Amino acid sequence: MRDHGGNLDQAMAIFxxxxxIDLSTGINRVPYPVPALPSRAYTDLPTRSAMEGLLAVARxxxxxxxxxxxxxxxAQAAIQTLPHIIGGPKRARVLGPTYNEHAASLRQAGWExxxxxxxxxxxxxxxxxxxxxxxxxxQSHPATTLLALRQEVGxxxxxxSFADPRPDLSVVAHLGAPDLFVLRSFGxxxxxxxxxxxxxxxxxxxxxxxxxxxxxxxxxxxALAIGQQALADTRWQQQTCARLHEDVIRMDSLAQxxxxxxxxxxxxxxxxxxxxATGAQTRLARARIWxxxxxWHPRWIRLGLPGSAQEWARLEAVLTGEGQ
Numbered sequence: 001m002r003d004h005g006g007n008l009d010q011a012m013a014i015f016x017x018x019x020x021i022d023l024s025t026g027i028n029r030v031p032y033p034v035p036a037l038p039s040r041a042y043t044d045l046p047t048r049s050a051m052e053g054l055l056a057v058a059r060x061x062x063x064x065x066x067x068x069x070x071x072x073x074x075a076q077a078a079i080q081t082l083p084h085i086i087g088g089p090k091r092a093r094v095l096g097p098t099y100n101e102h103a104a105s106l107r108q109a110g111w112e113x114x115x116x117x118x119x120x121x122x123x124x125x126x127x128x129x130x131x132x133x134x135x136x137x138x139q140s141h142p143a144t145t146l147l148a149l150r151q152e153v154g155x156x157x158x159x160x161s162f163a164d165p166r167p168d169l170s171v172v173a174h175l176g177a178p179d180l181f182v183l184r185s186f187g188x189x190x191x192x193x194x195x196x197x198x199x200x201x202x203x204x205x206x207x208x209x210x211x212x213x214x215x216x217x218x219x220x221x222x223a224l225a226i227g228q229q230a231l232a233d234t235r236w237q238q239q240t241c242a243r244l245h246e247d248v249i250r251m252d253s254l255a256q257x258x259x260x261x262x263x264x265x266x267x268x269x270x271x272x273x274x275x276x277a278t279g280a281q282t283r284l285a286r287a288r289i290w291x292x293x294x295x296w297h298p299r300w301i302r303l304g305l306p307g308s309a310q311e312w313a314r315l316e317a318v319l320t321g322e323g324q
Contacts, residue, residue, distance in 0.1 A: 002100050005292040005302070006193075015285045021311050022304075023284075024292040026135060026162060026269035028240070029307025031191025032230045041221040050224040054231075058199055061231045062184060063167070067175035068207035071219045071227075075161050075185040075198035076101060078210070082181060082200070083109035083127075085209045086155045090126035093153075095119065097296065098131045102159070119149060126154040132169055133162045136271050136294070136302045137264035143171045150180055161185035161198075165241045165267040178203040186223075188268060189240070190230050191307075195223040244268065247305045250312070258319040260301075269304050277301045287318045 005024035012018065023029075055069055062069075072078050079101050083089065089110035094103045096115040103113045111127065119141065122128040128149065133140040150156045160182055163169050172182050181202040187193030197219055200210055211218075219227075230236070244267040251270050252262055260272035260280075274280045277293040280301050284291050292302040306312045 002104055003295060004100075008290055011285055011290045015288065017288045020288045020290055021306065021314060022290050023306065023315075024290045024302075024304070025188075025193070026266070026302075026304055027188050027193050028191035028244075028268060029305060029311070030240070030243070032226070032233070032236060034192070034226055035229055037222055037225050041225050044221060046217050046219060046221045046224055050221065050228075051219065054219075054224050054228045057228050057231045058184075062172050062199070062201065063170070064172055064175065064201060067172075067201055068204040069199055069201045070207050070210045070214065071224075072198055072200060072210075072214055073196040073218060073220075074187060074193075075159065075183045075200075077196075077214070077218070078181075078183050078198060078200035079159075080105045081210055081213055082157060083111055084213070085206055086127055086157075086179065088126060090154070092127040092129065093122045093125035094129040095122060095131070095134070097136070097294075098129075099135050099159070099161075102129045102131070102157075119145060122149060123152040127157065128153040128155070129157045129159065131159040131161070133166060133266040134264075135162060135266075136269070136292070136300070138162075138266040138269075138271065139264060140166065140169055140266075143169060143174065146171050147174055155179035155181070157181045157183065159183045161188055162266045162268055164189035164237070165244055172201060175201055176203060178206060181206075186227055186230075192226065192230075195226060196220070197223040197227050241267070244305065251303065251305060254316055254319045255303075263300060265302075269302055271300060271302045273299045274301055275299065284315075284318055287314060289315060289318060 008022050083106045092106045092111040092113045094115050106113045184199040186197040255272050260274050263273045264271040277299050281291050281293050294300050306315055
């Protein structure tokens with residue numbers, strides 16, 4: 001198994017307890033309120049009209065113009081599918097360090113993969129992958145930079161899974177030509193990762209290939225219904241963005257009081273440098289707060305944002321020493 005956040009089973013096996021606050025992912029802990037659904041959302045096969053309704057709302061929400069969109073079982077499904085429909089396998093470069101499924105999926109599909117640390121090093125690749133904003137460090141690139149890069153690579157995949165609070169970064173409005181793709185996650189910003197819903201956007205012919213590979217029912221009925229309602233709820237989206245902007249300031253303040261230095265982050269997670277990330281994770285885990293550390297950087301720890309007053313209080317008690 002590759003290293004990921006969300007491995008709460010591991011924390012529970014080591015530290016015990018069941019009342020955990022899982023901050024090991026960048027998933028919004030104040031999720032979109034799930035509406036009551038008719039029983040047919042669970043008993044019937046998903047319909048074409050339900051899929052068309054979801055995609056129509058997604059097009060408006062993401063600002064899609066002259067391009068196509070497909071809904072899949074999470075952005076992860078797109079990551080695993082794209083290496084098989086882009087001309088190759090040849091040489092791919094991934095801007096890192098980043099979400100490790102991009103490189104892993106490309107290698108499994110037969111691509112030669114090089115992980116690089118600067119945009120300039122992506123030039124000349126048959127396929128380049130940029131996560132924007134990046135996970136785990138939150139590094140971001142303006143759309144103009146990525147569109148210029150597109151002219152210097154064979155194909156470009158831009159993973160915008162954390163871009164909902166940062167629409168200014170998106171290249172979606174510029175899609176339409178072949179070999180430029182955008183991935184969007186639903187579960188992270190809307191806090192409903194268990195629905196397994198995400199989108200891939202790009203040129204019509206290539207998105208049609210992805211739809212064929214995904215089969216007739218790539219998304220469950222509940223995800224179609226809830227996704228359509230949530231993506232249309234602009235008021236909830238605006239309120240959530242405002243709250244997230246406030247919460248990251250609060251989180252940075254707590255981390256500073258704990259003696260941590262901010263190393264990066266986006267609106268749904270923060271990355272900090274500590275003297276000893278494993279020790280920091282253990283300290284939090286003893287209070288049943290799970291975090292993410294990285295085997296390739298002994299001082300980095302990443303935290304999602306608490307979702308309630310009680311969760312904030314528990315985290316503050318640990319970071320300020322009051323919970324010891």
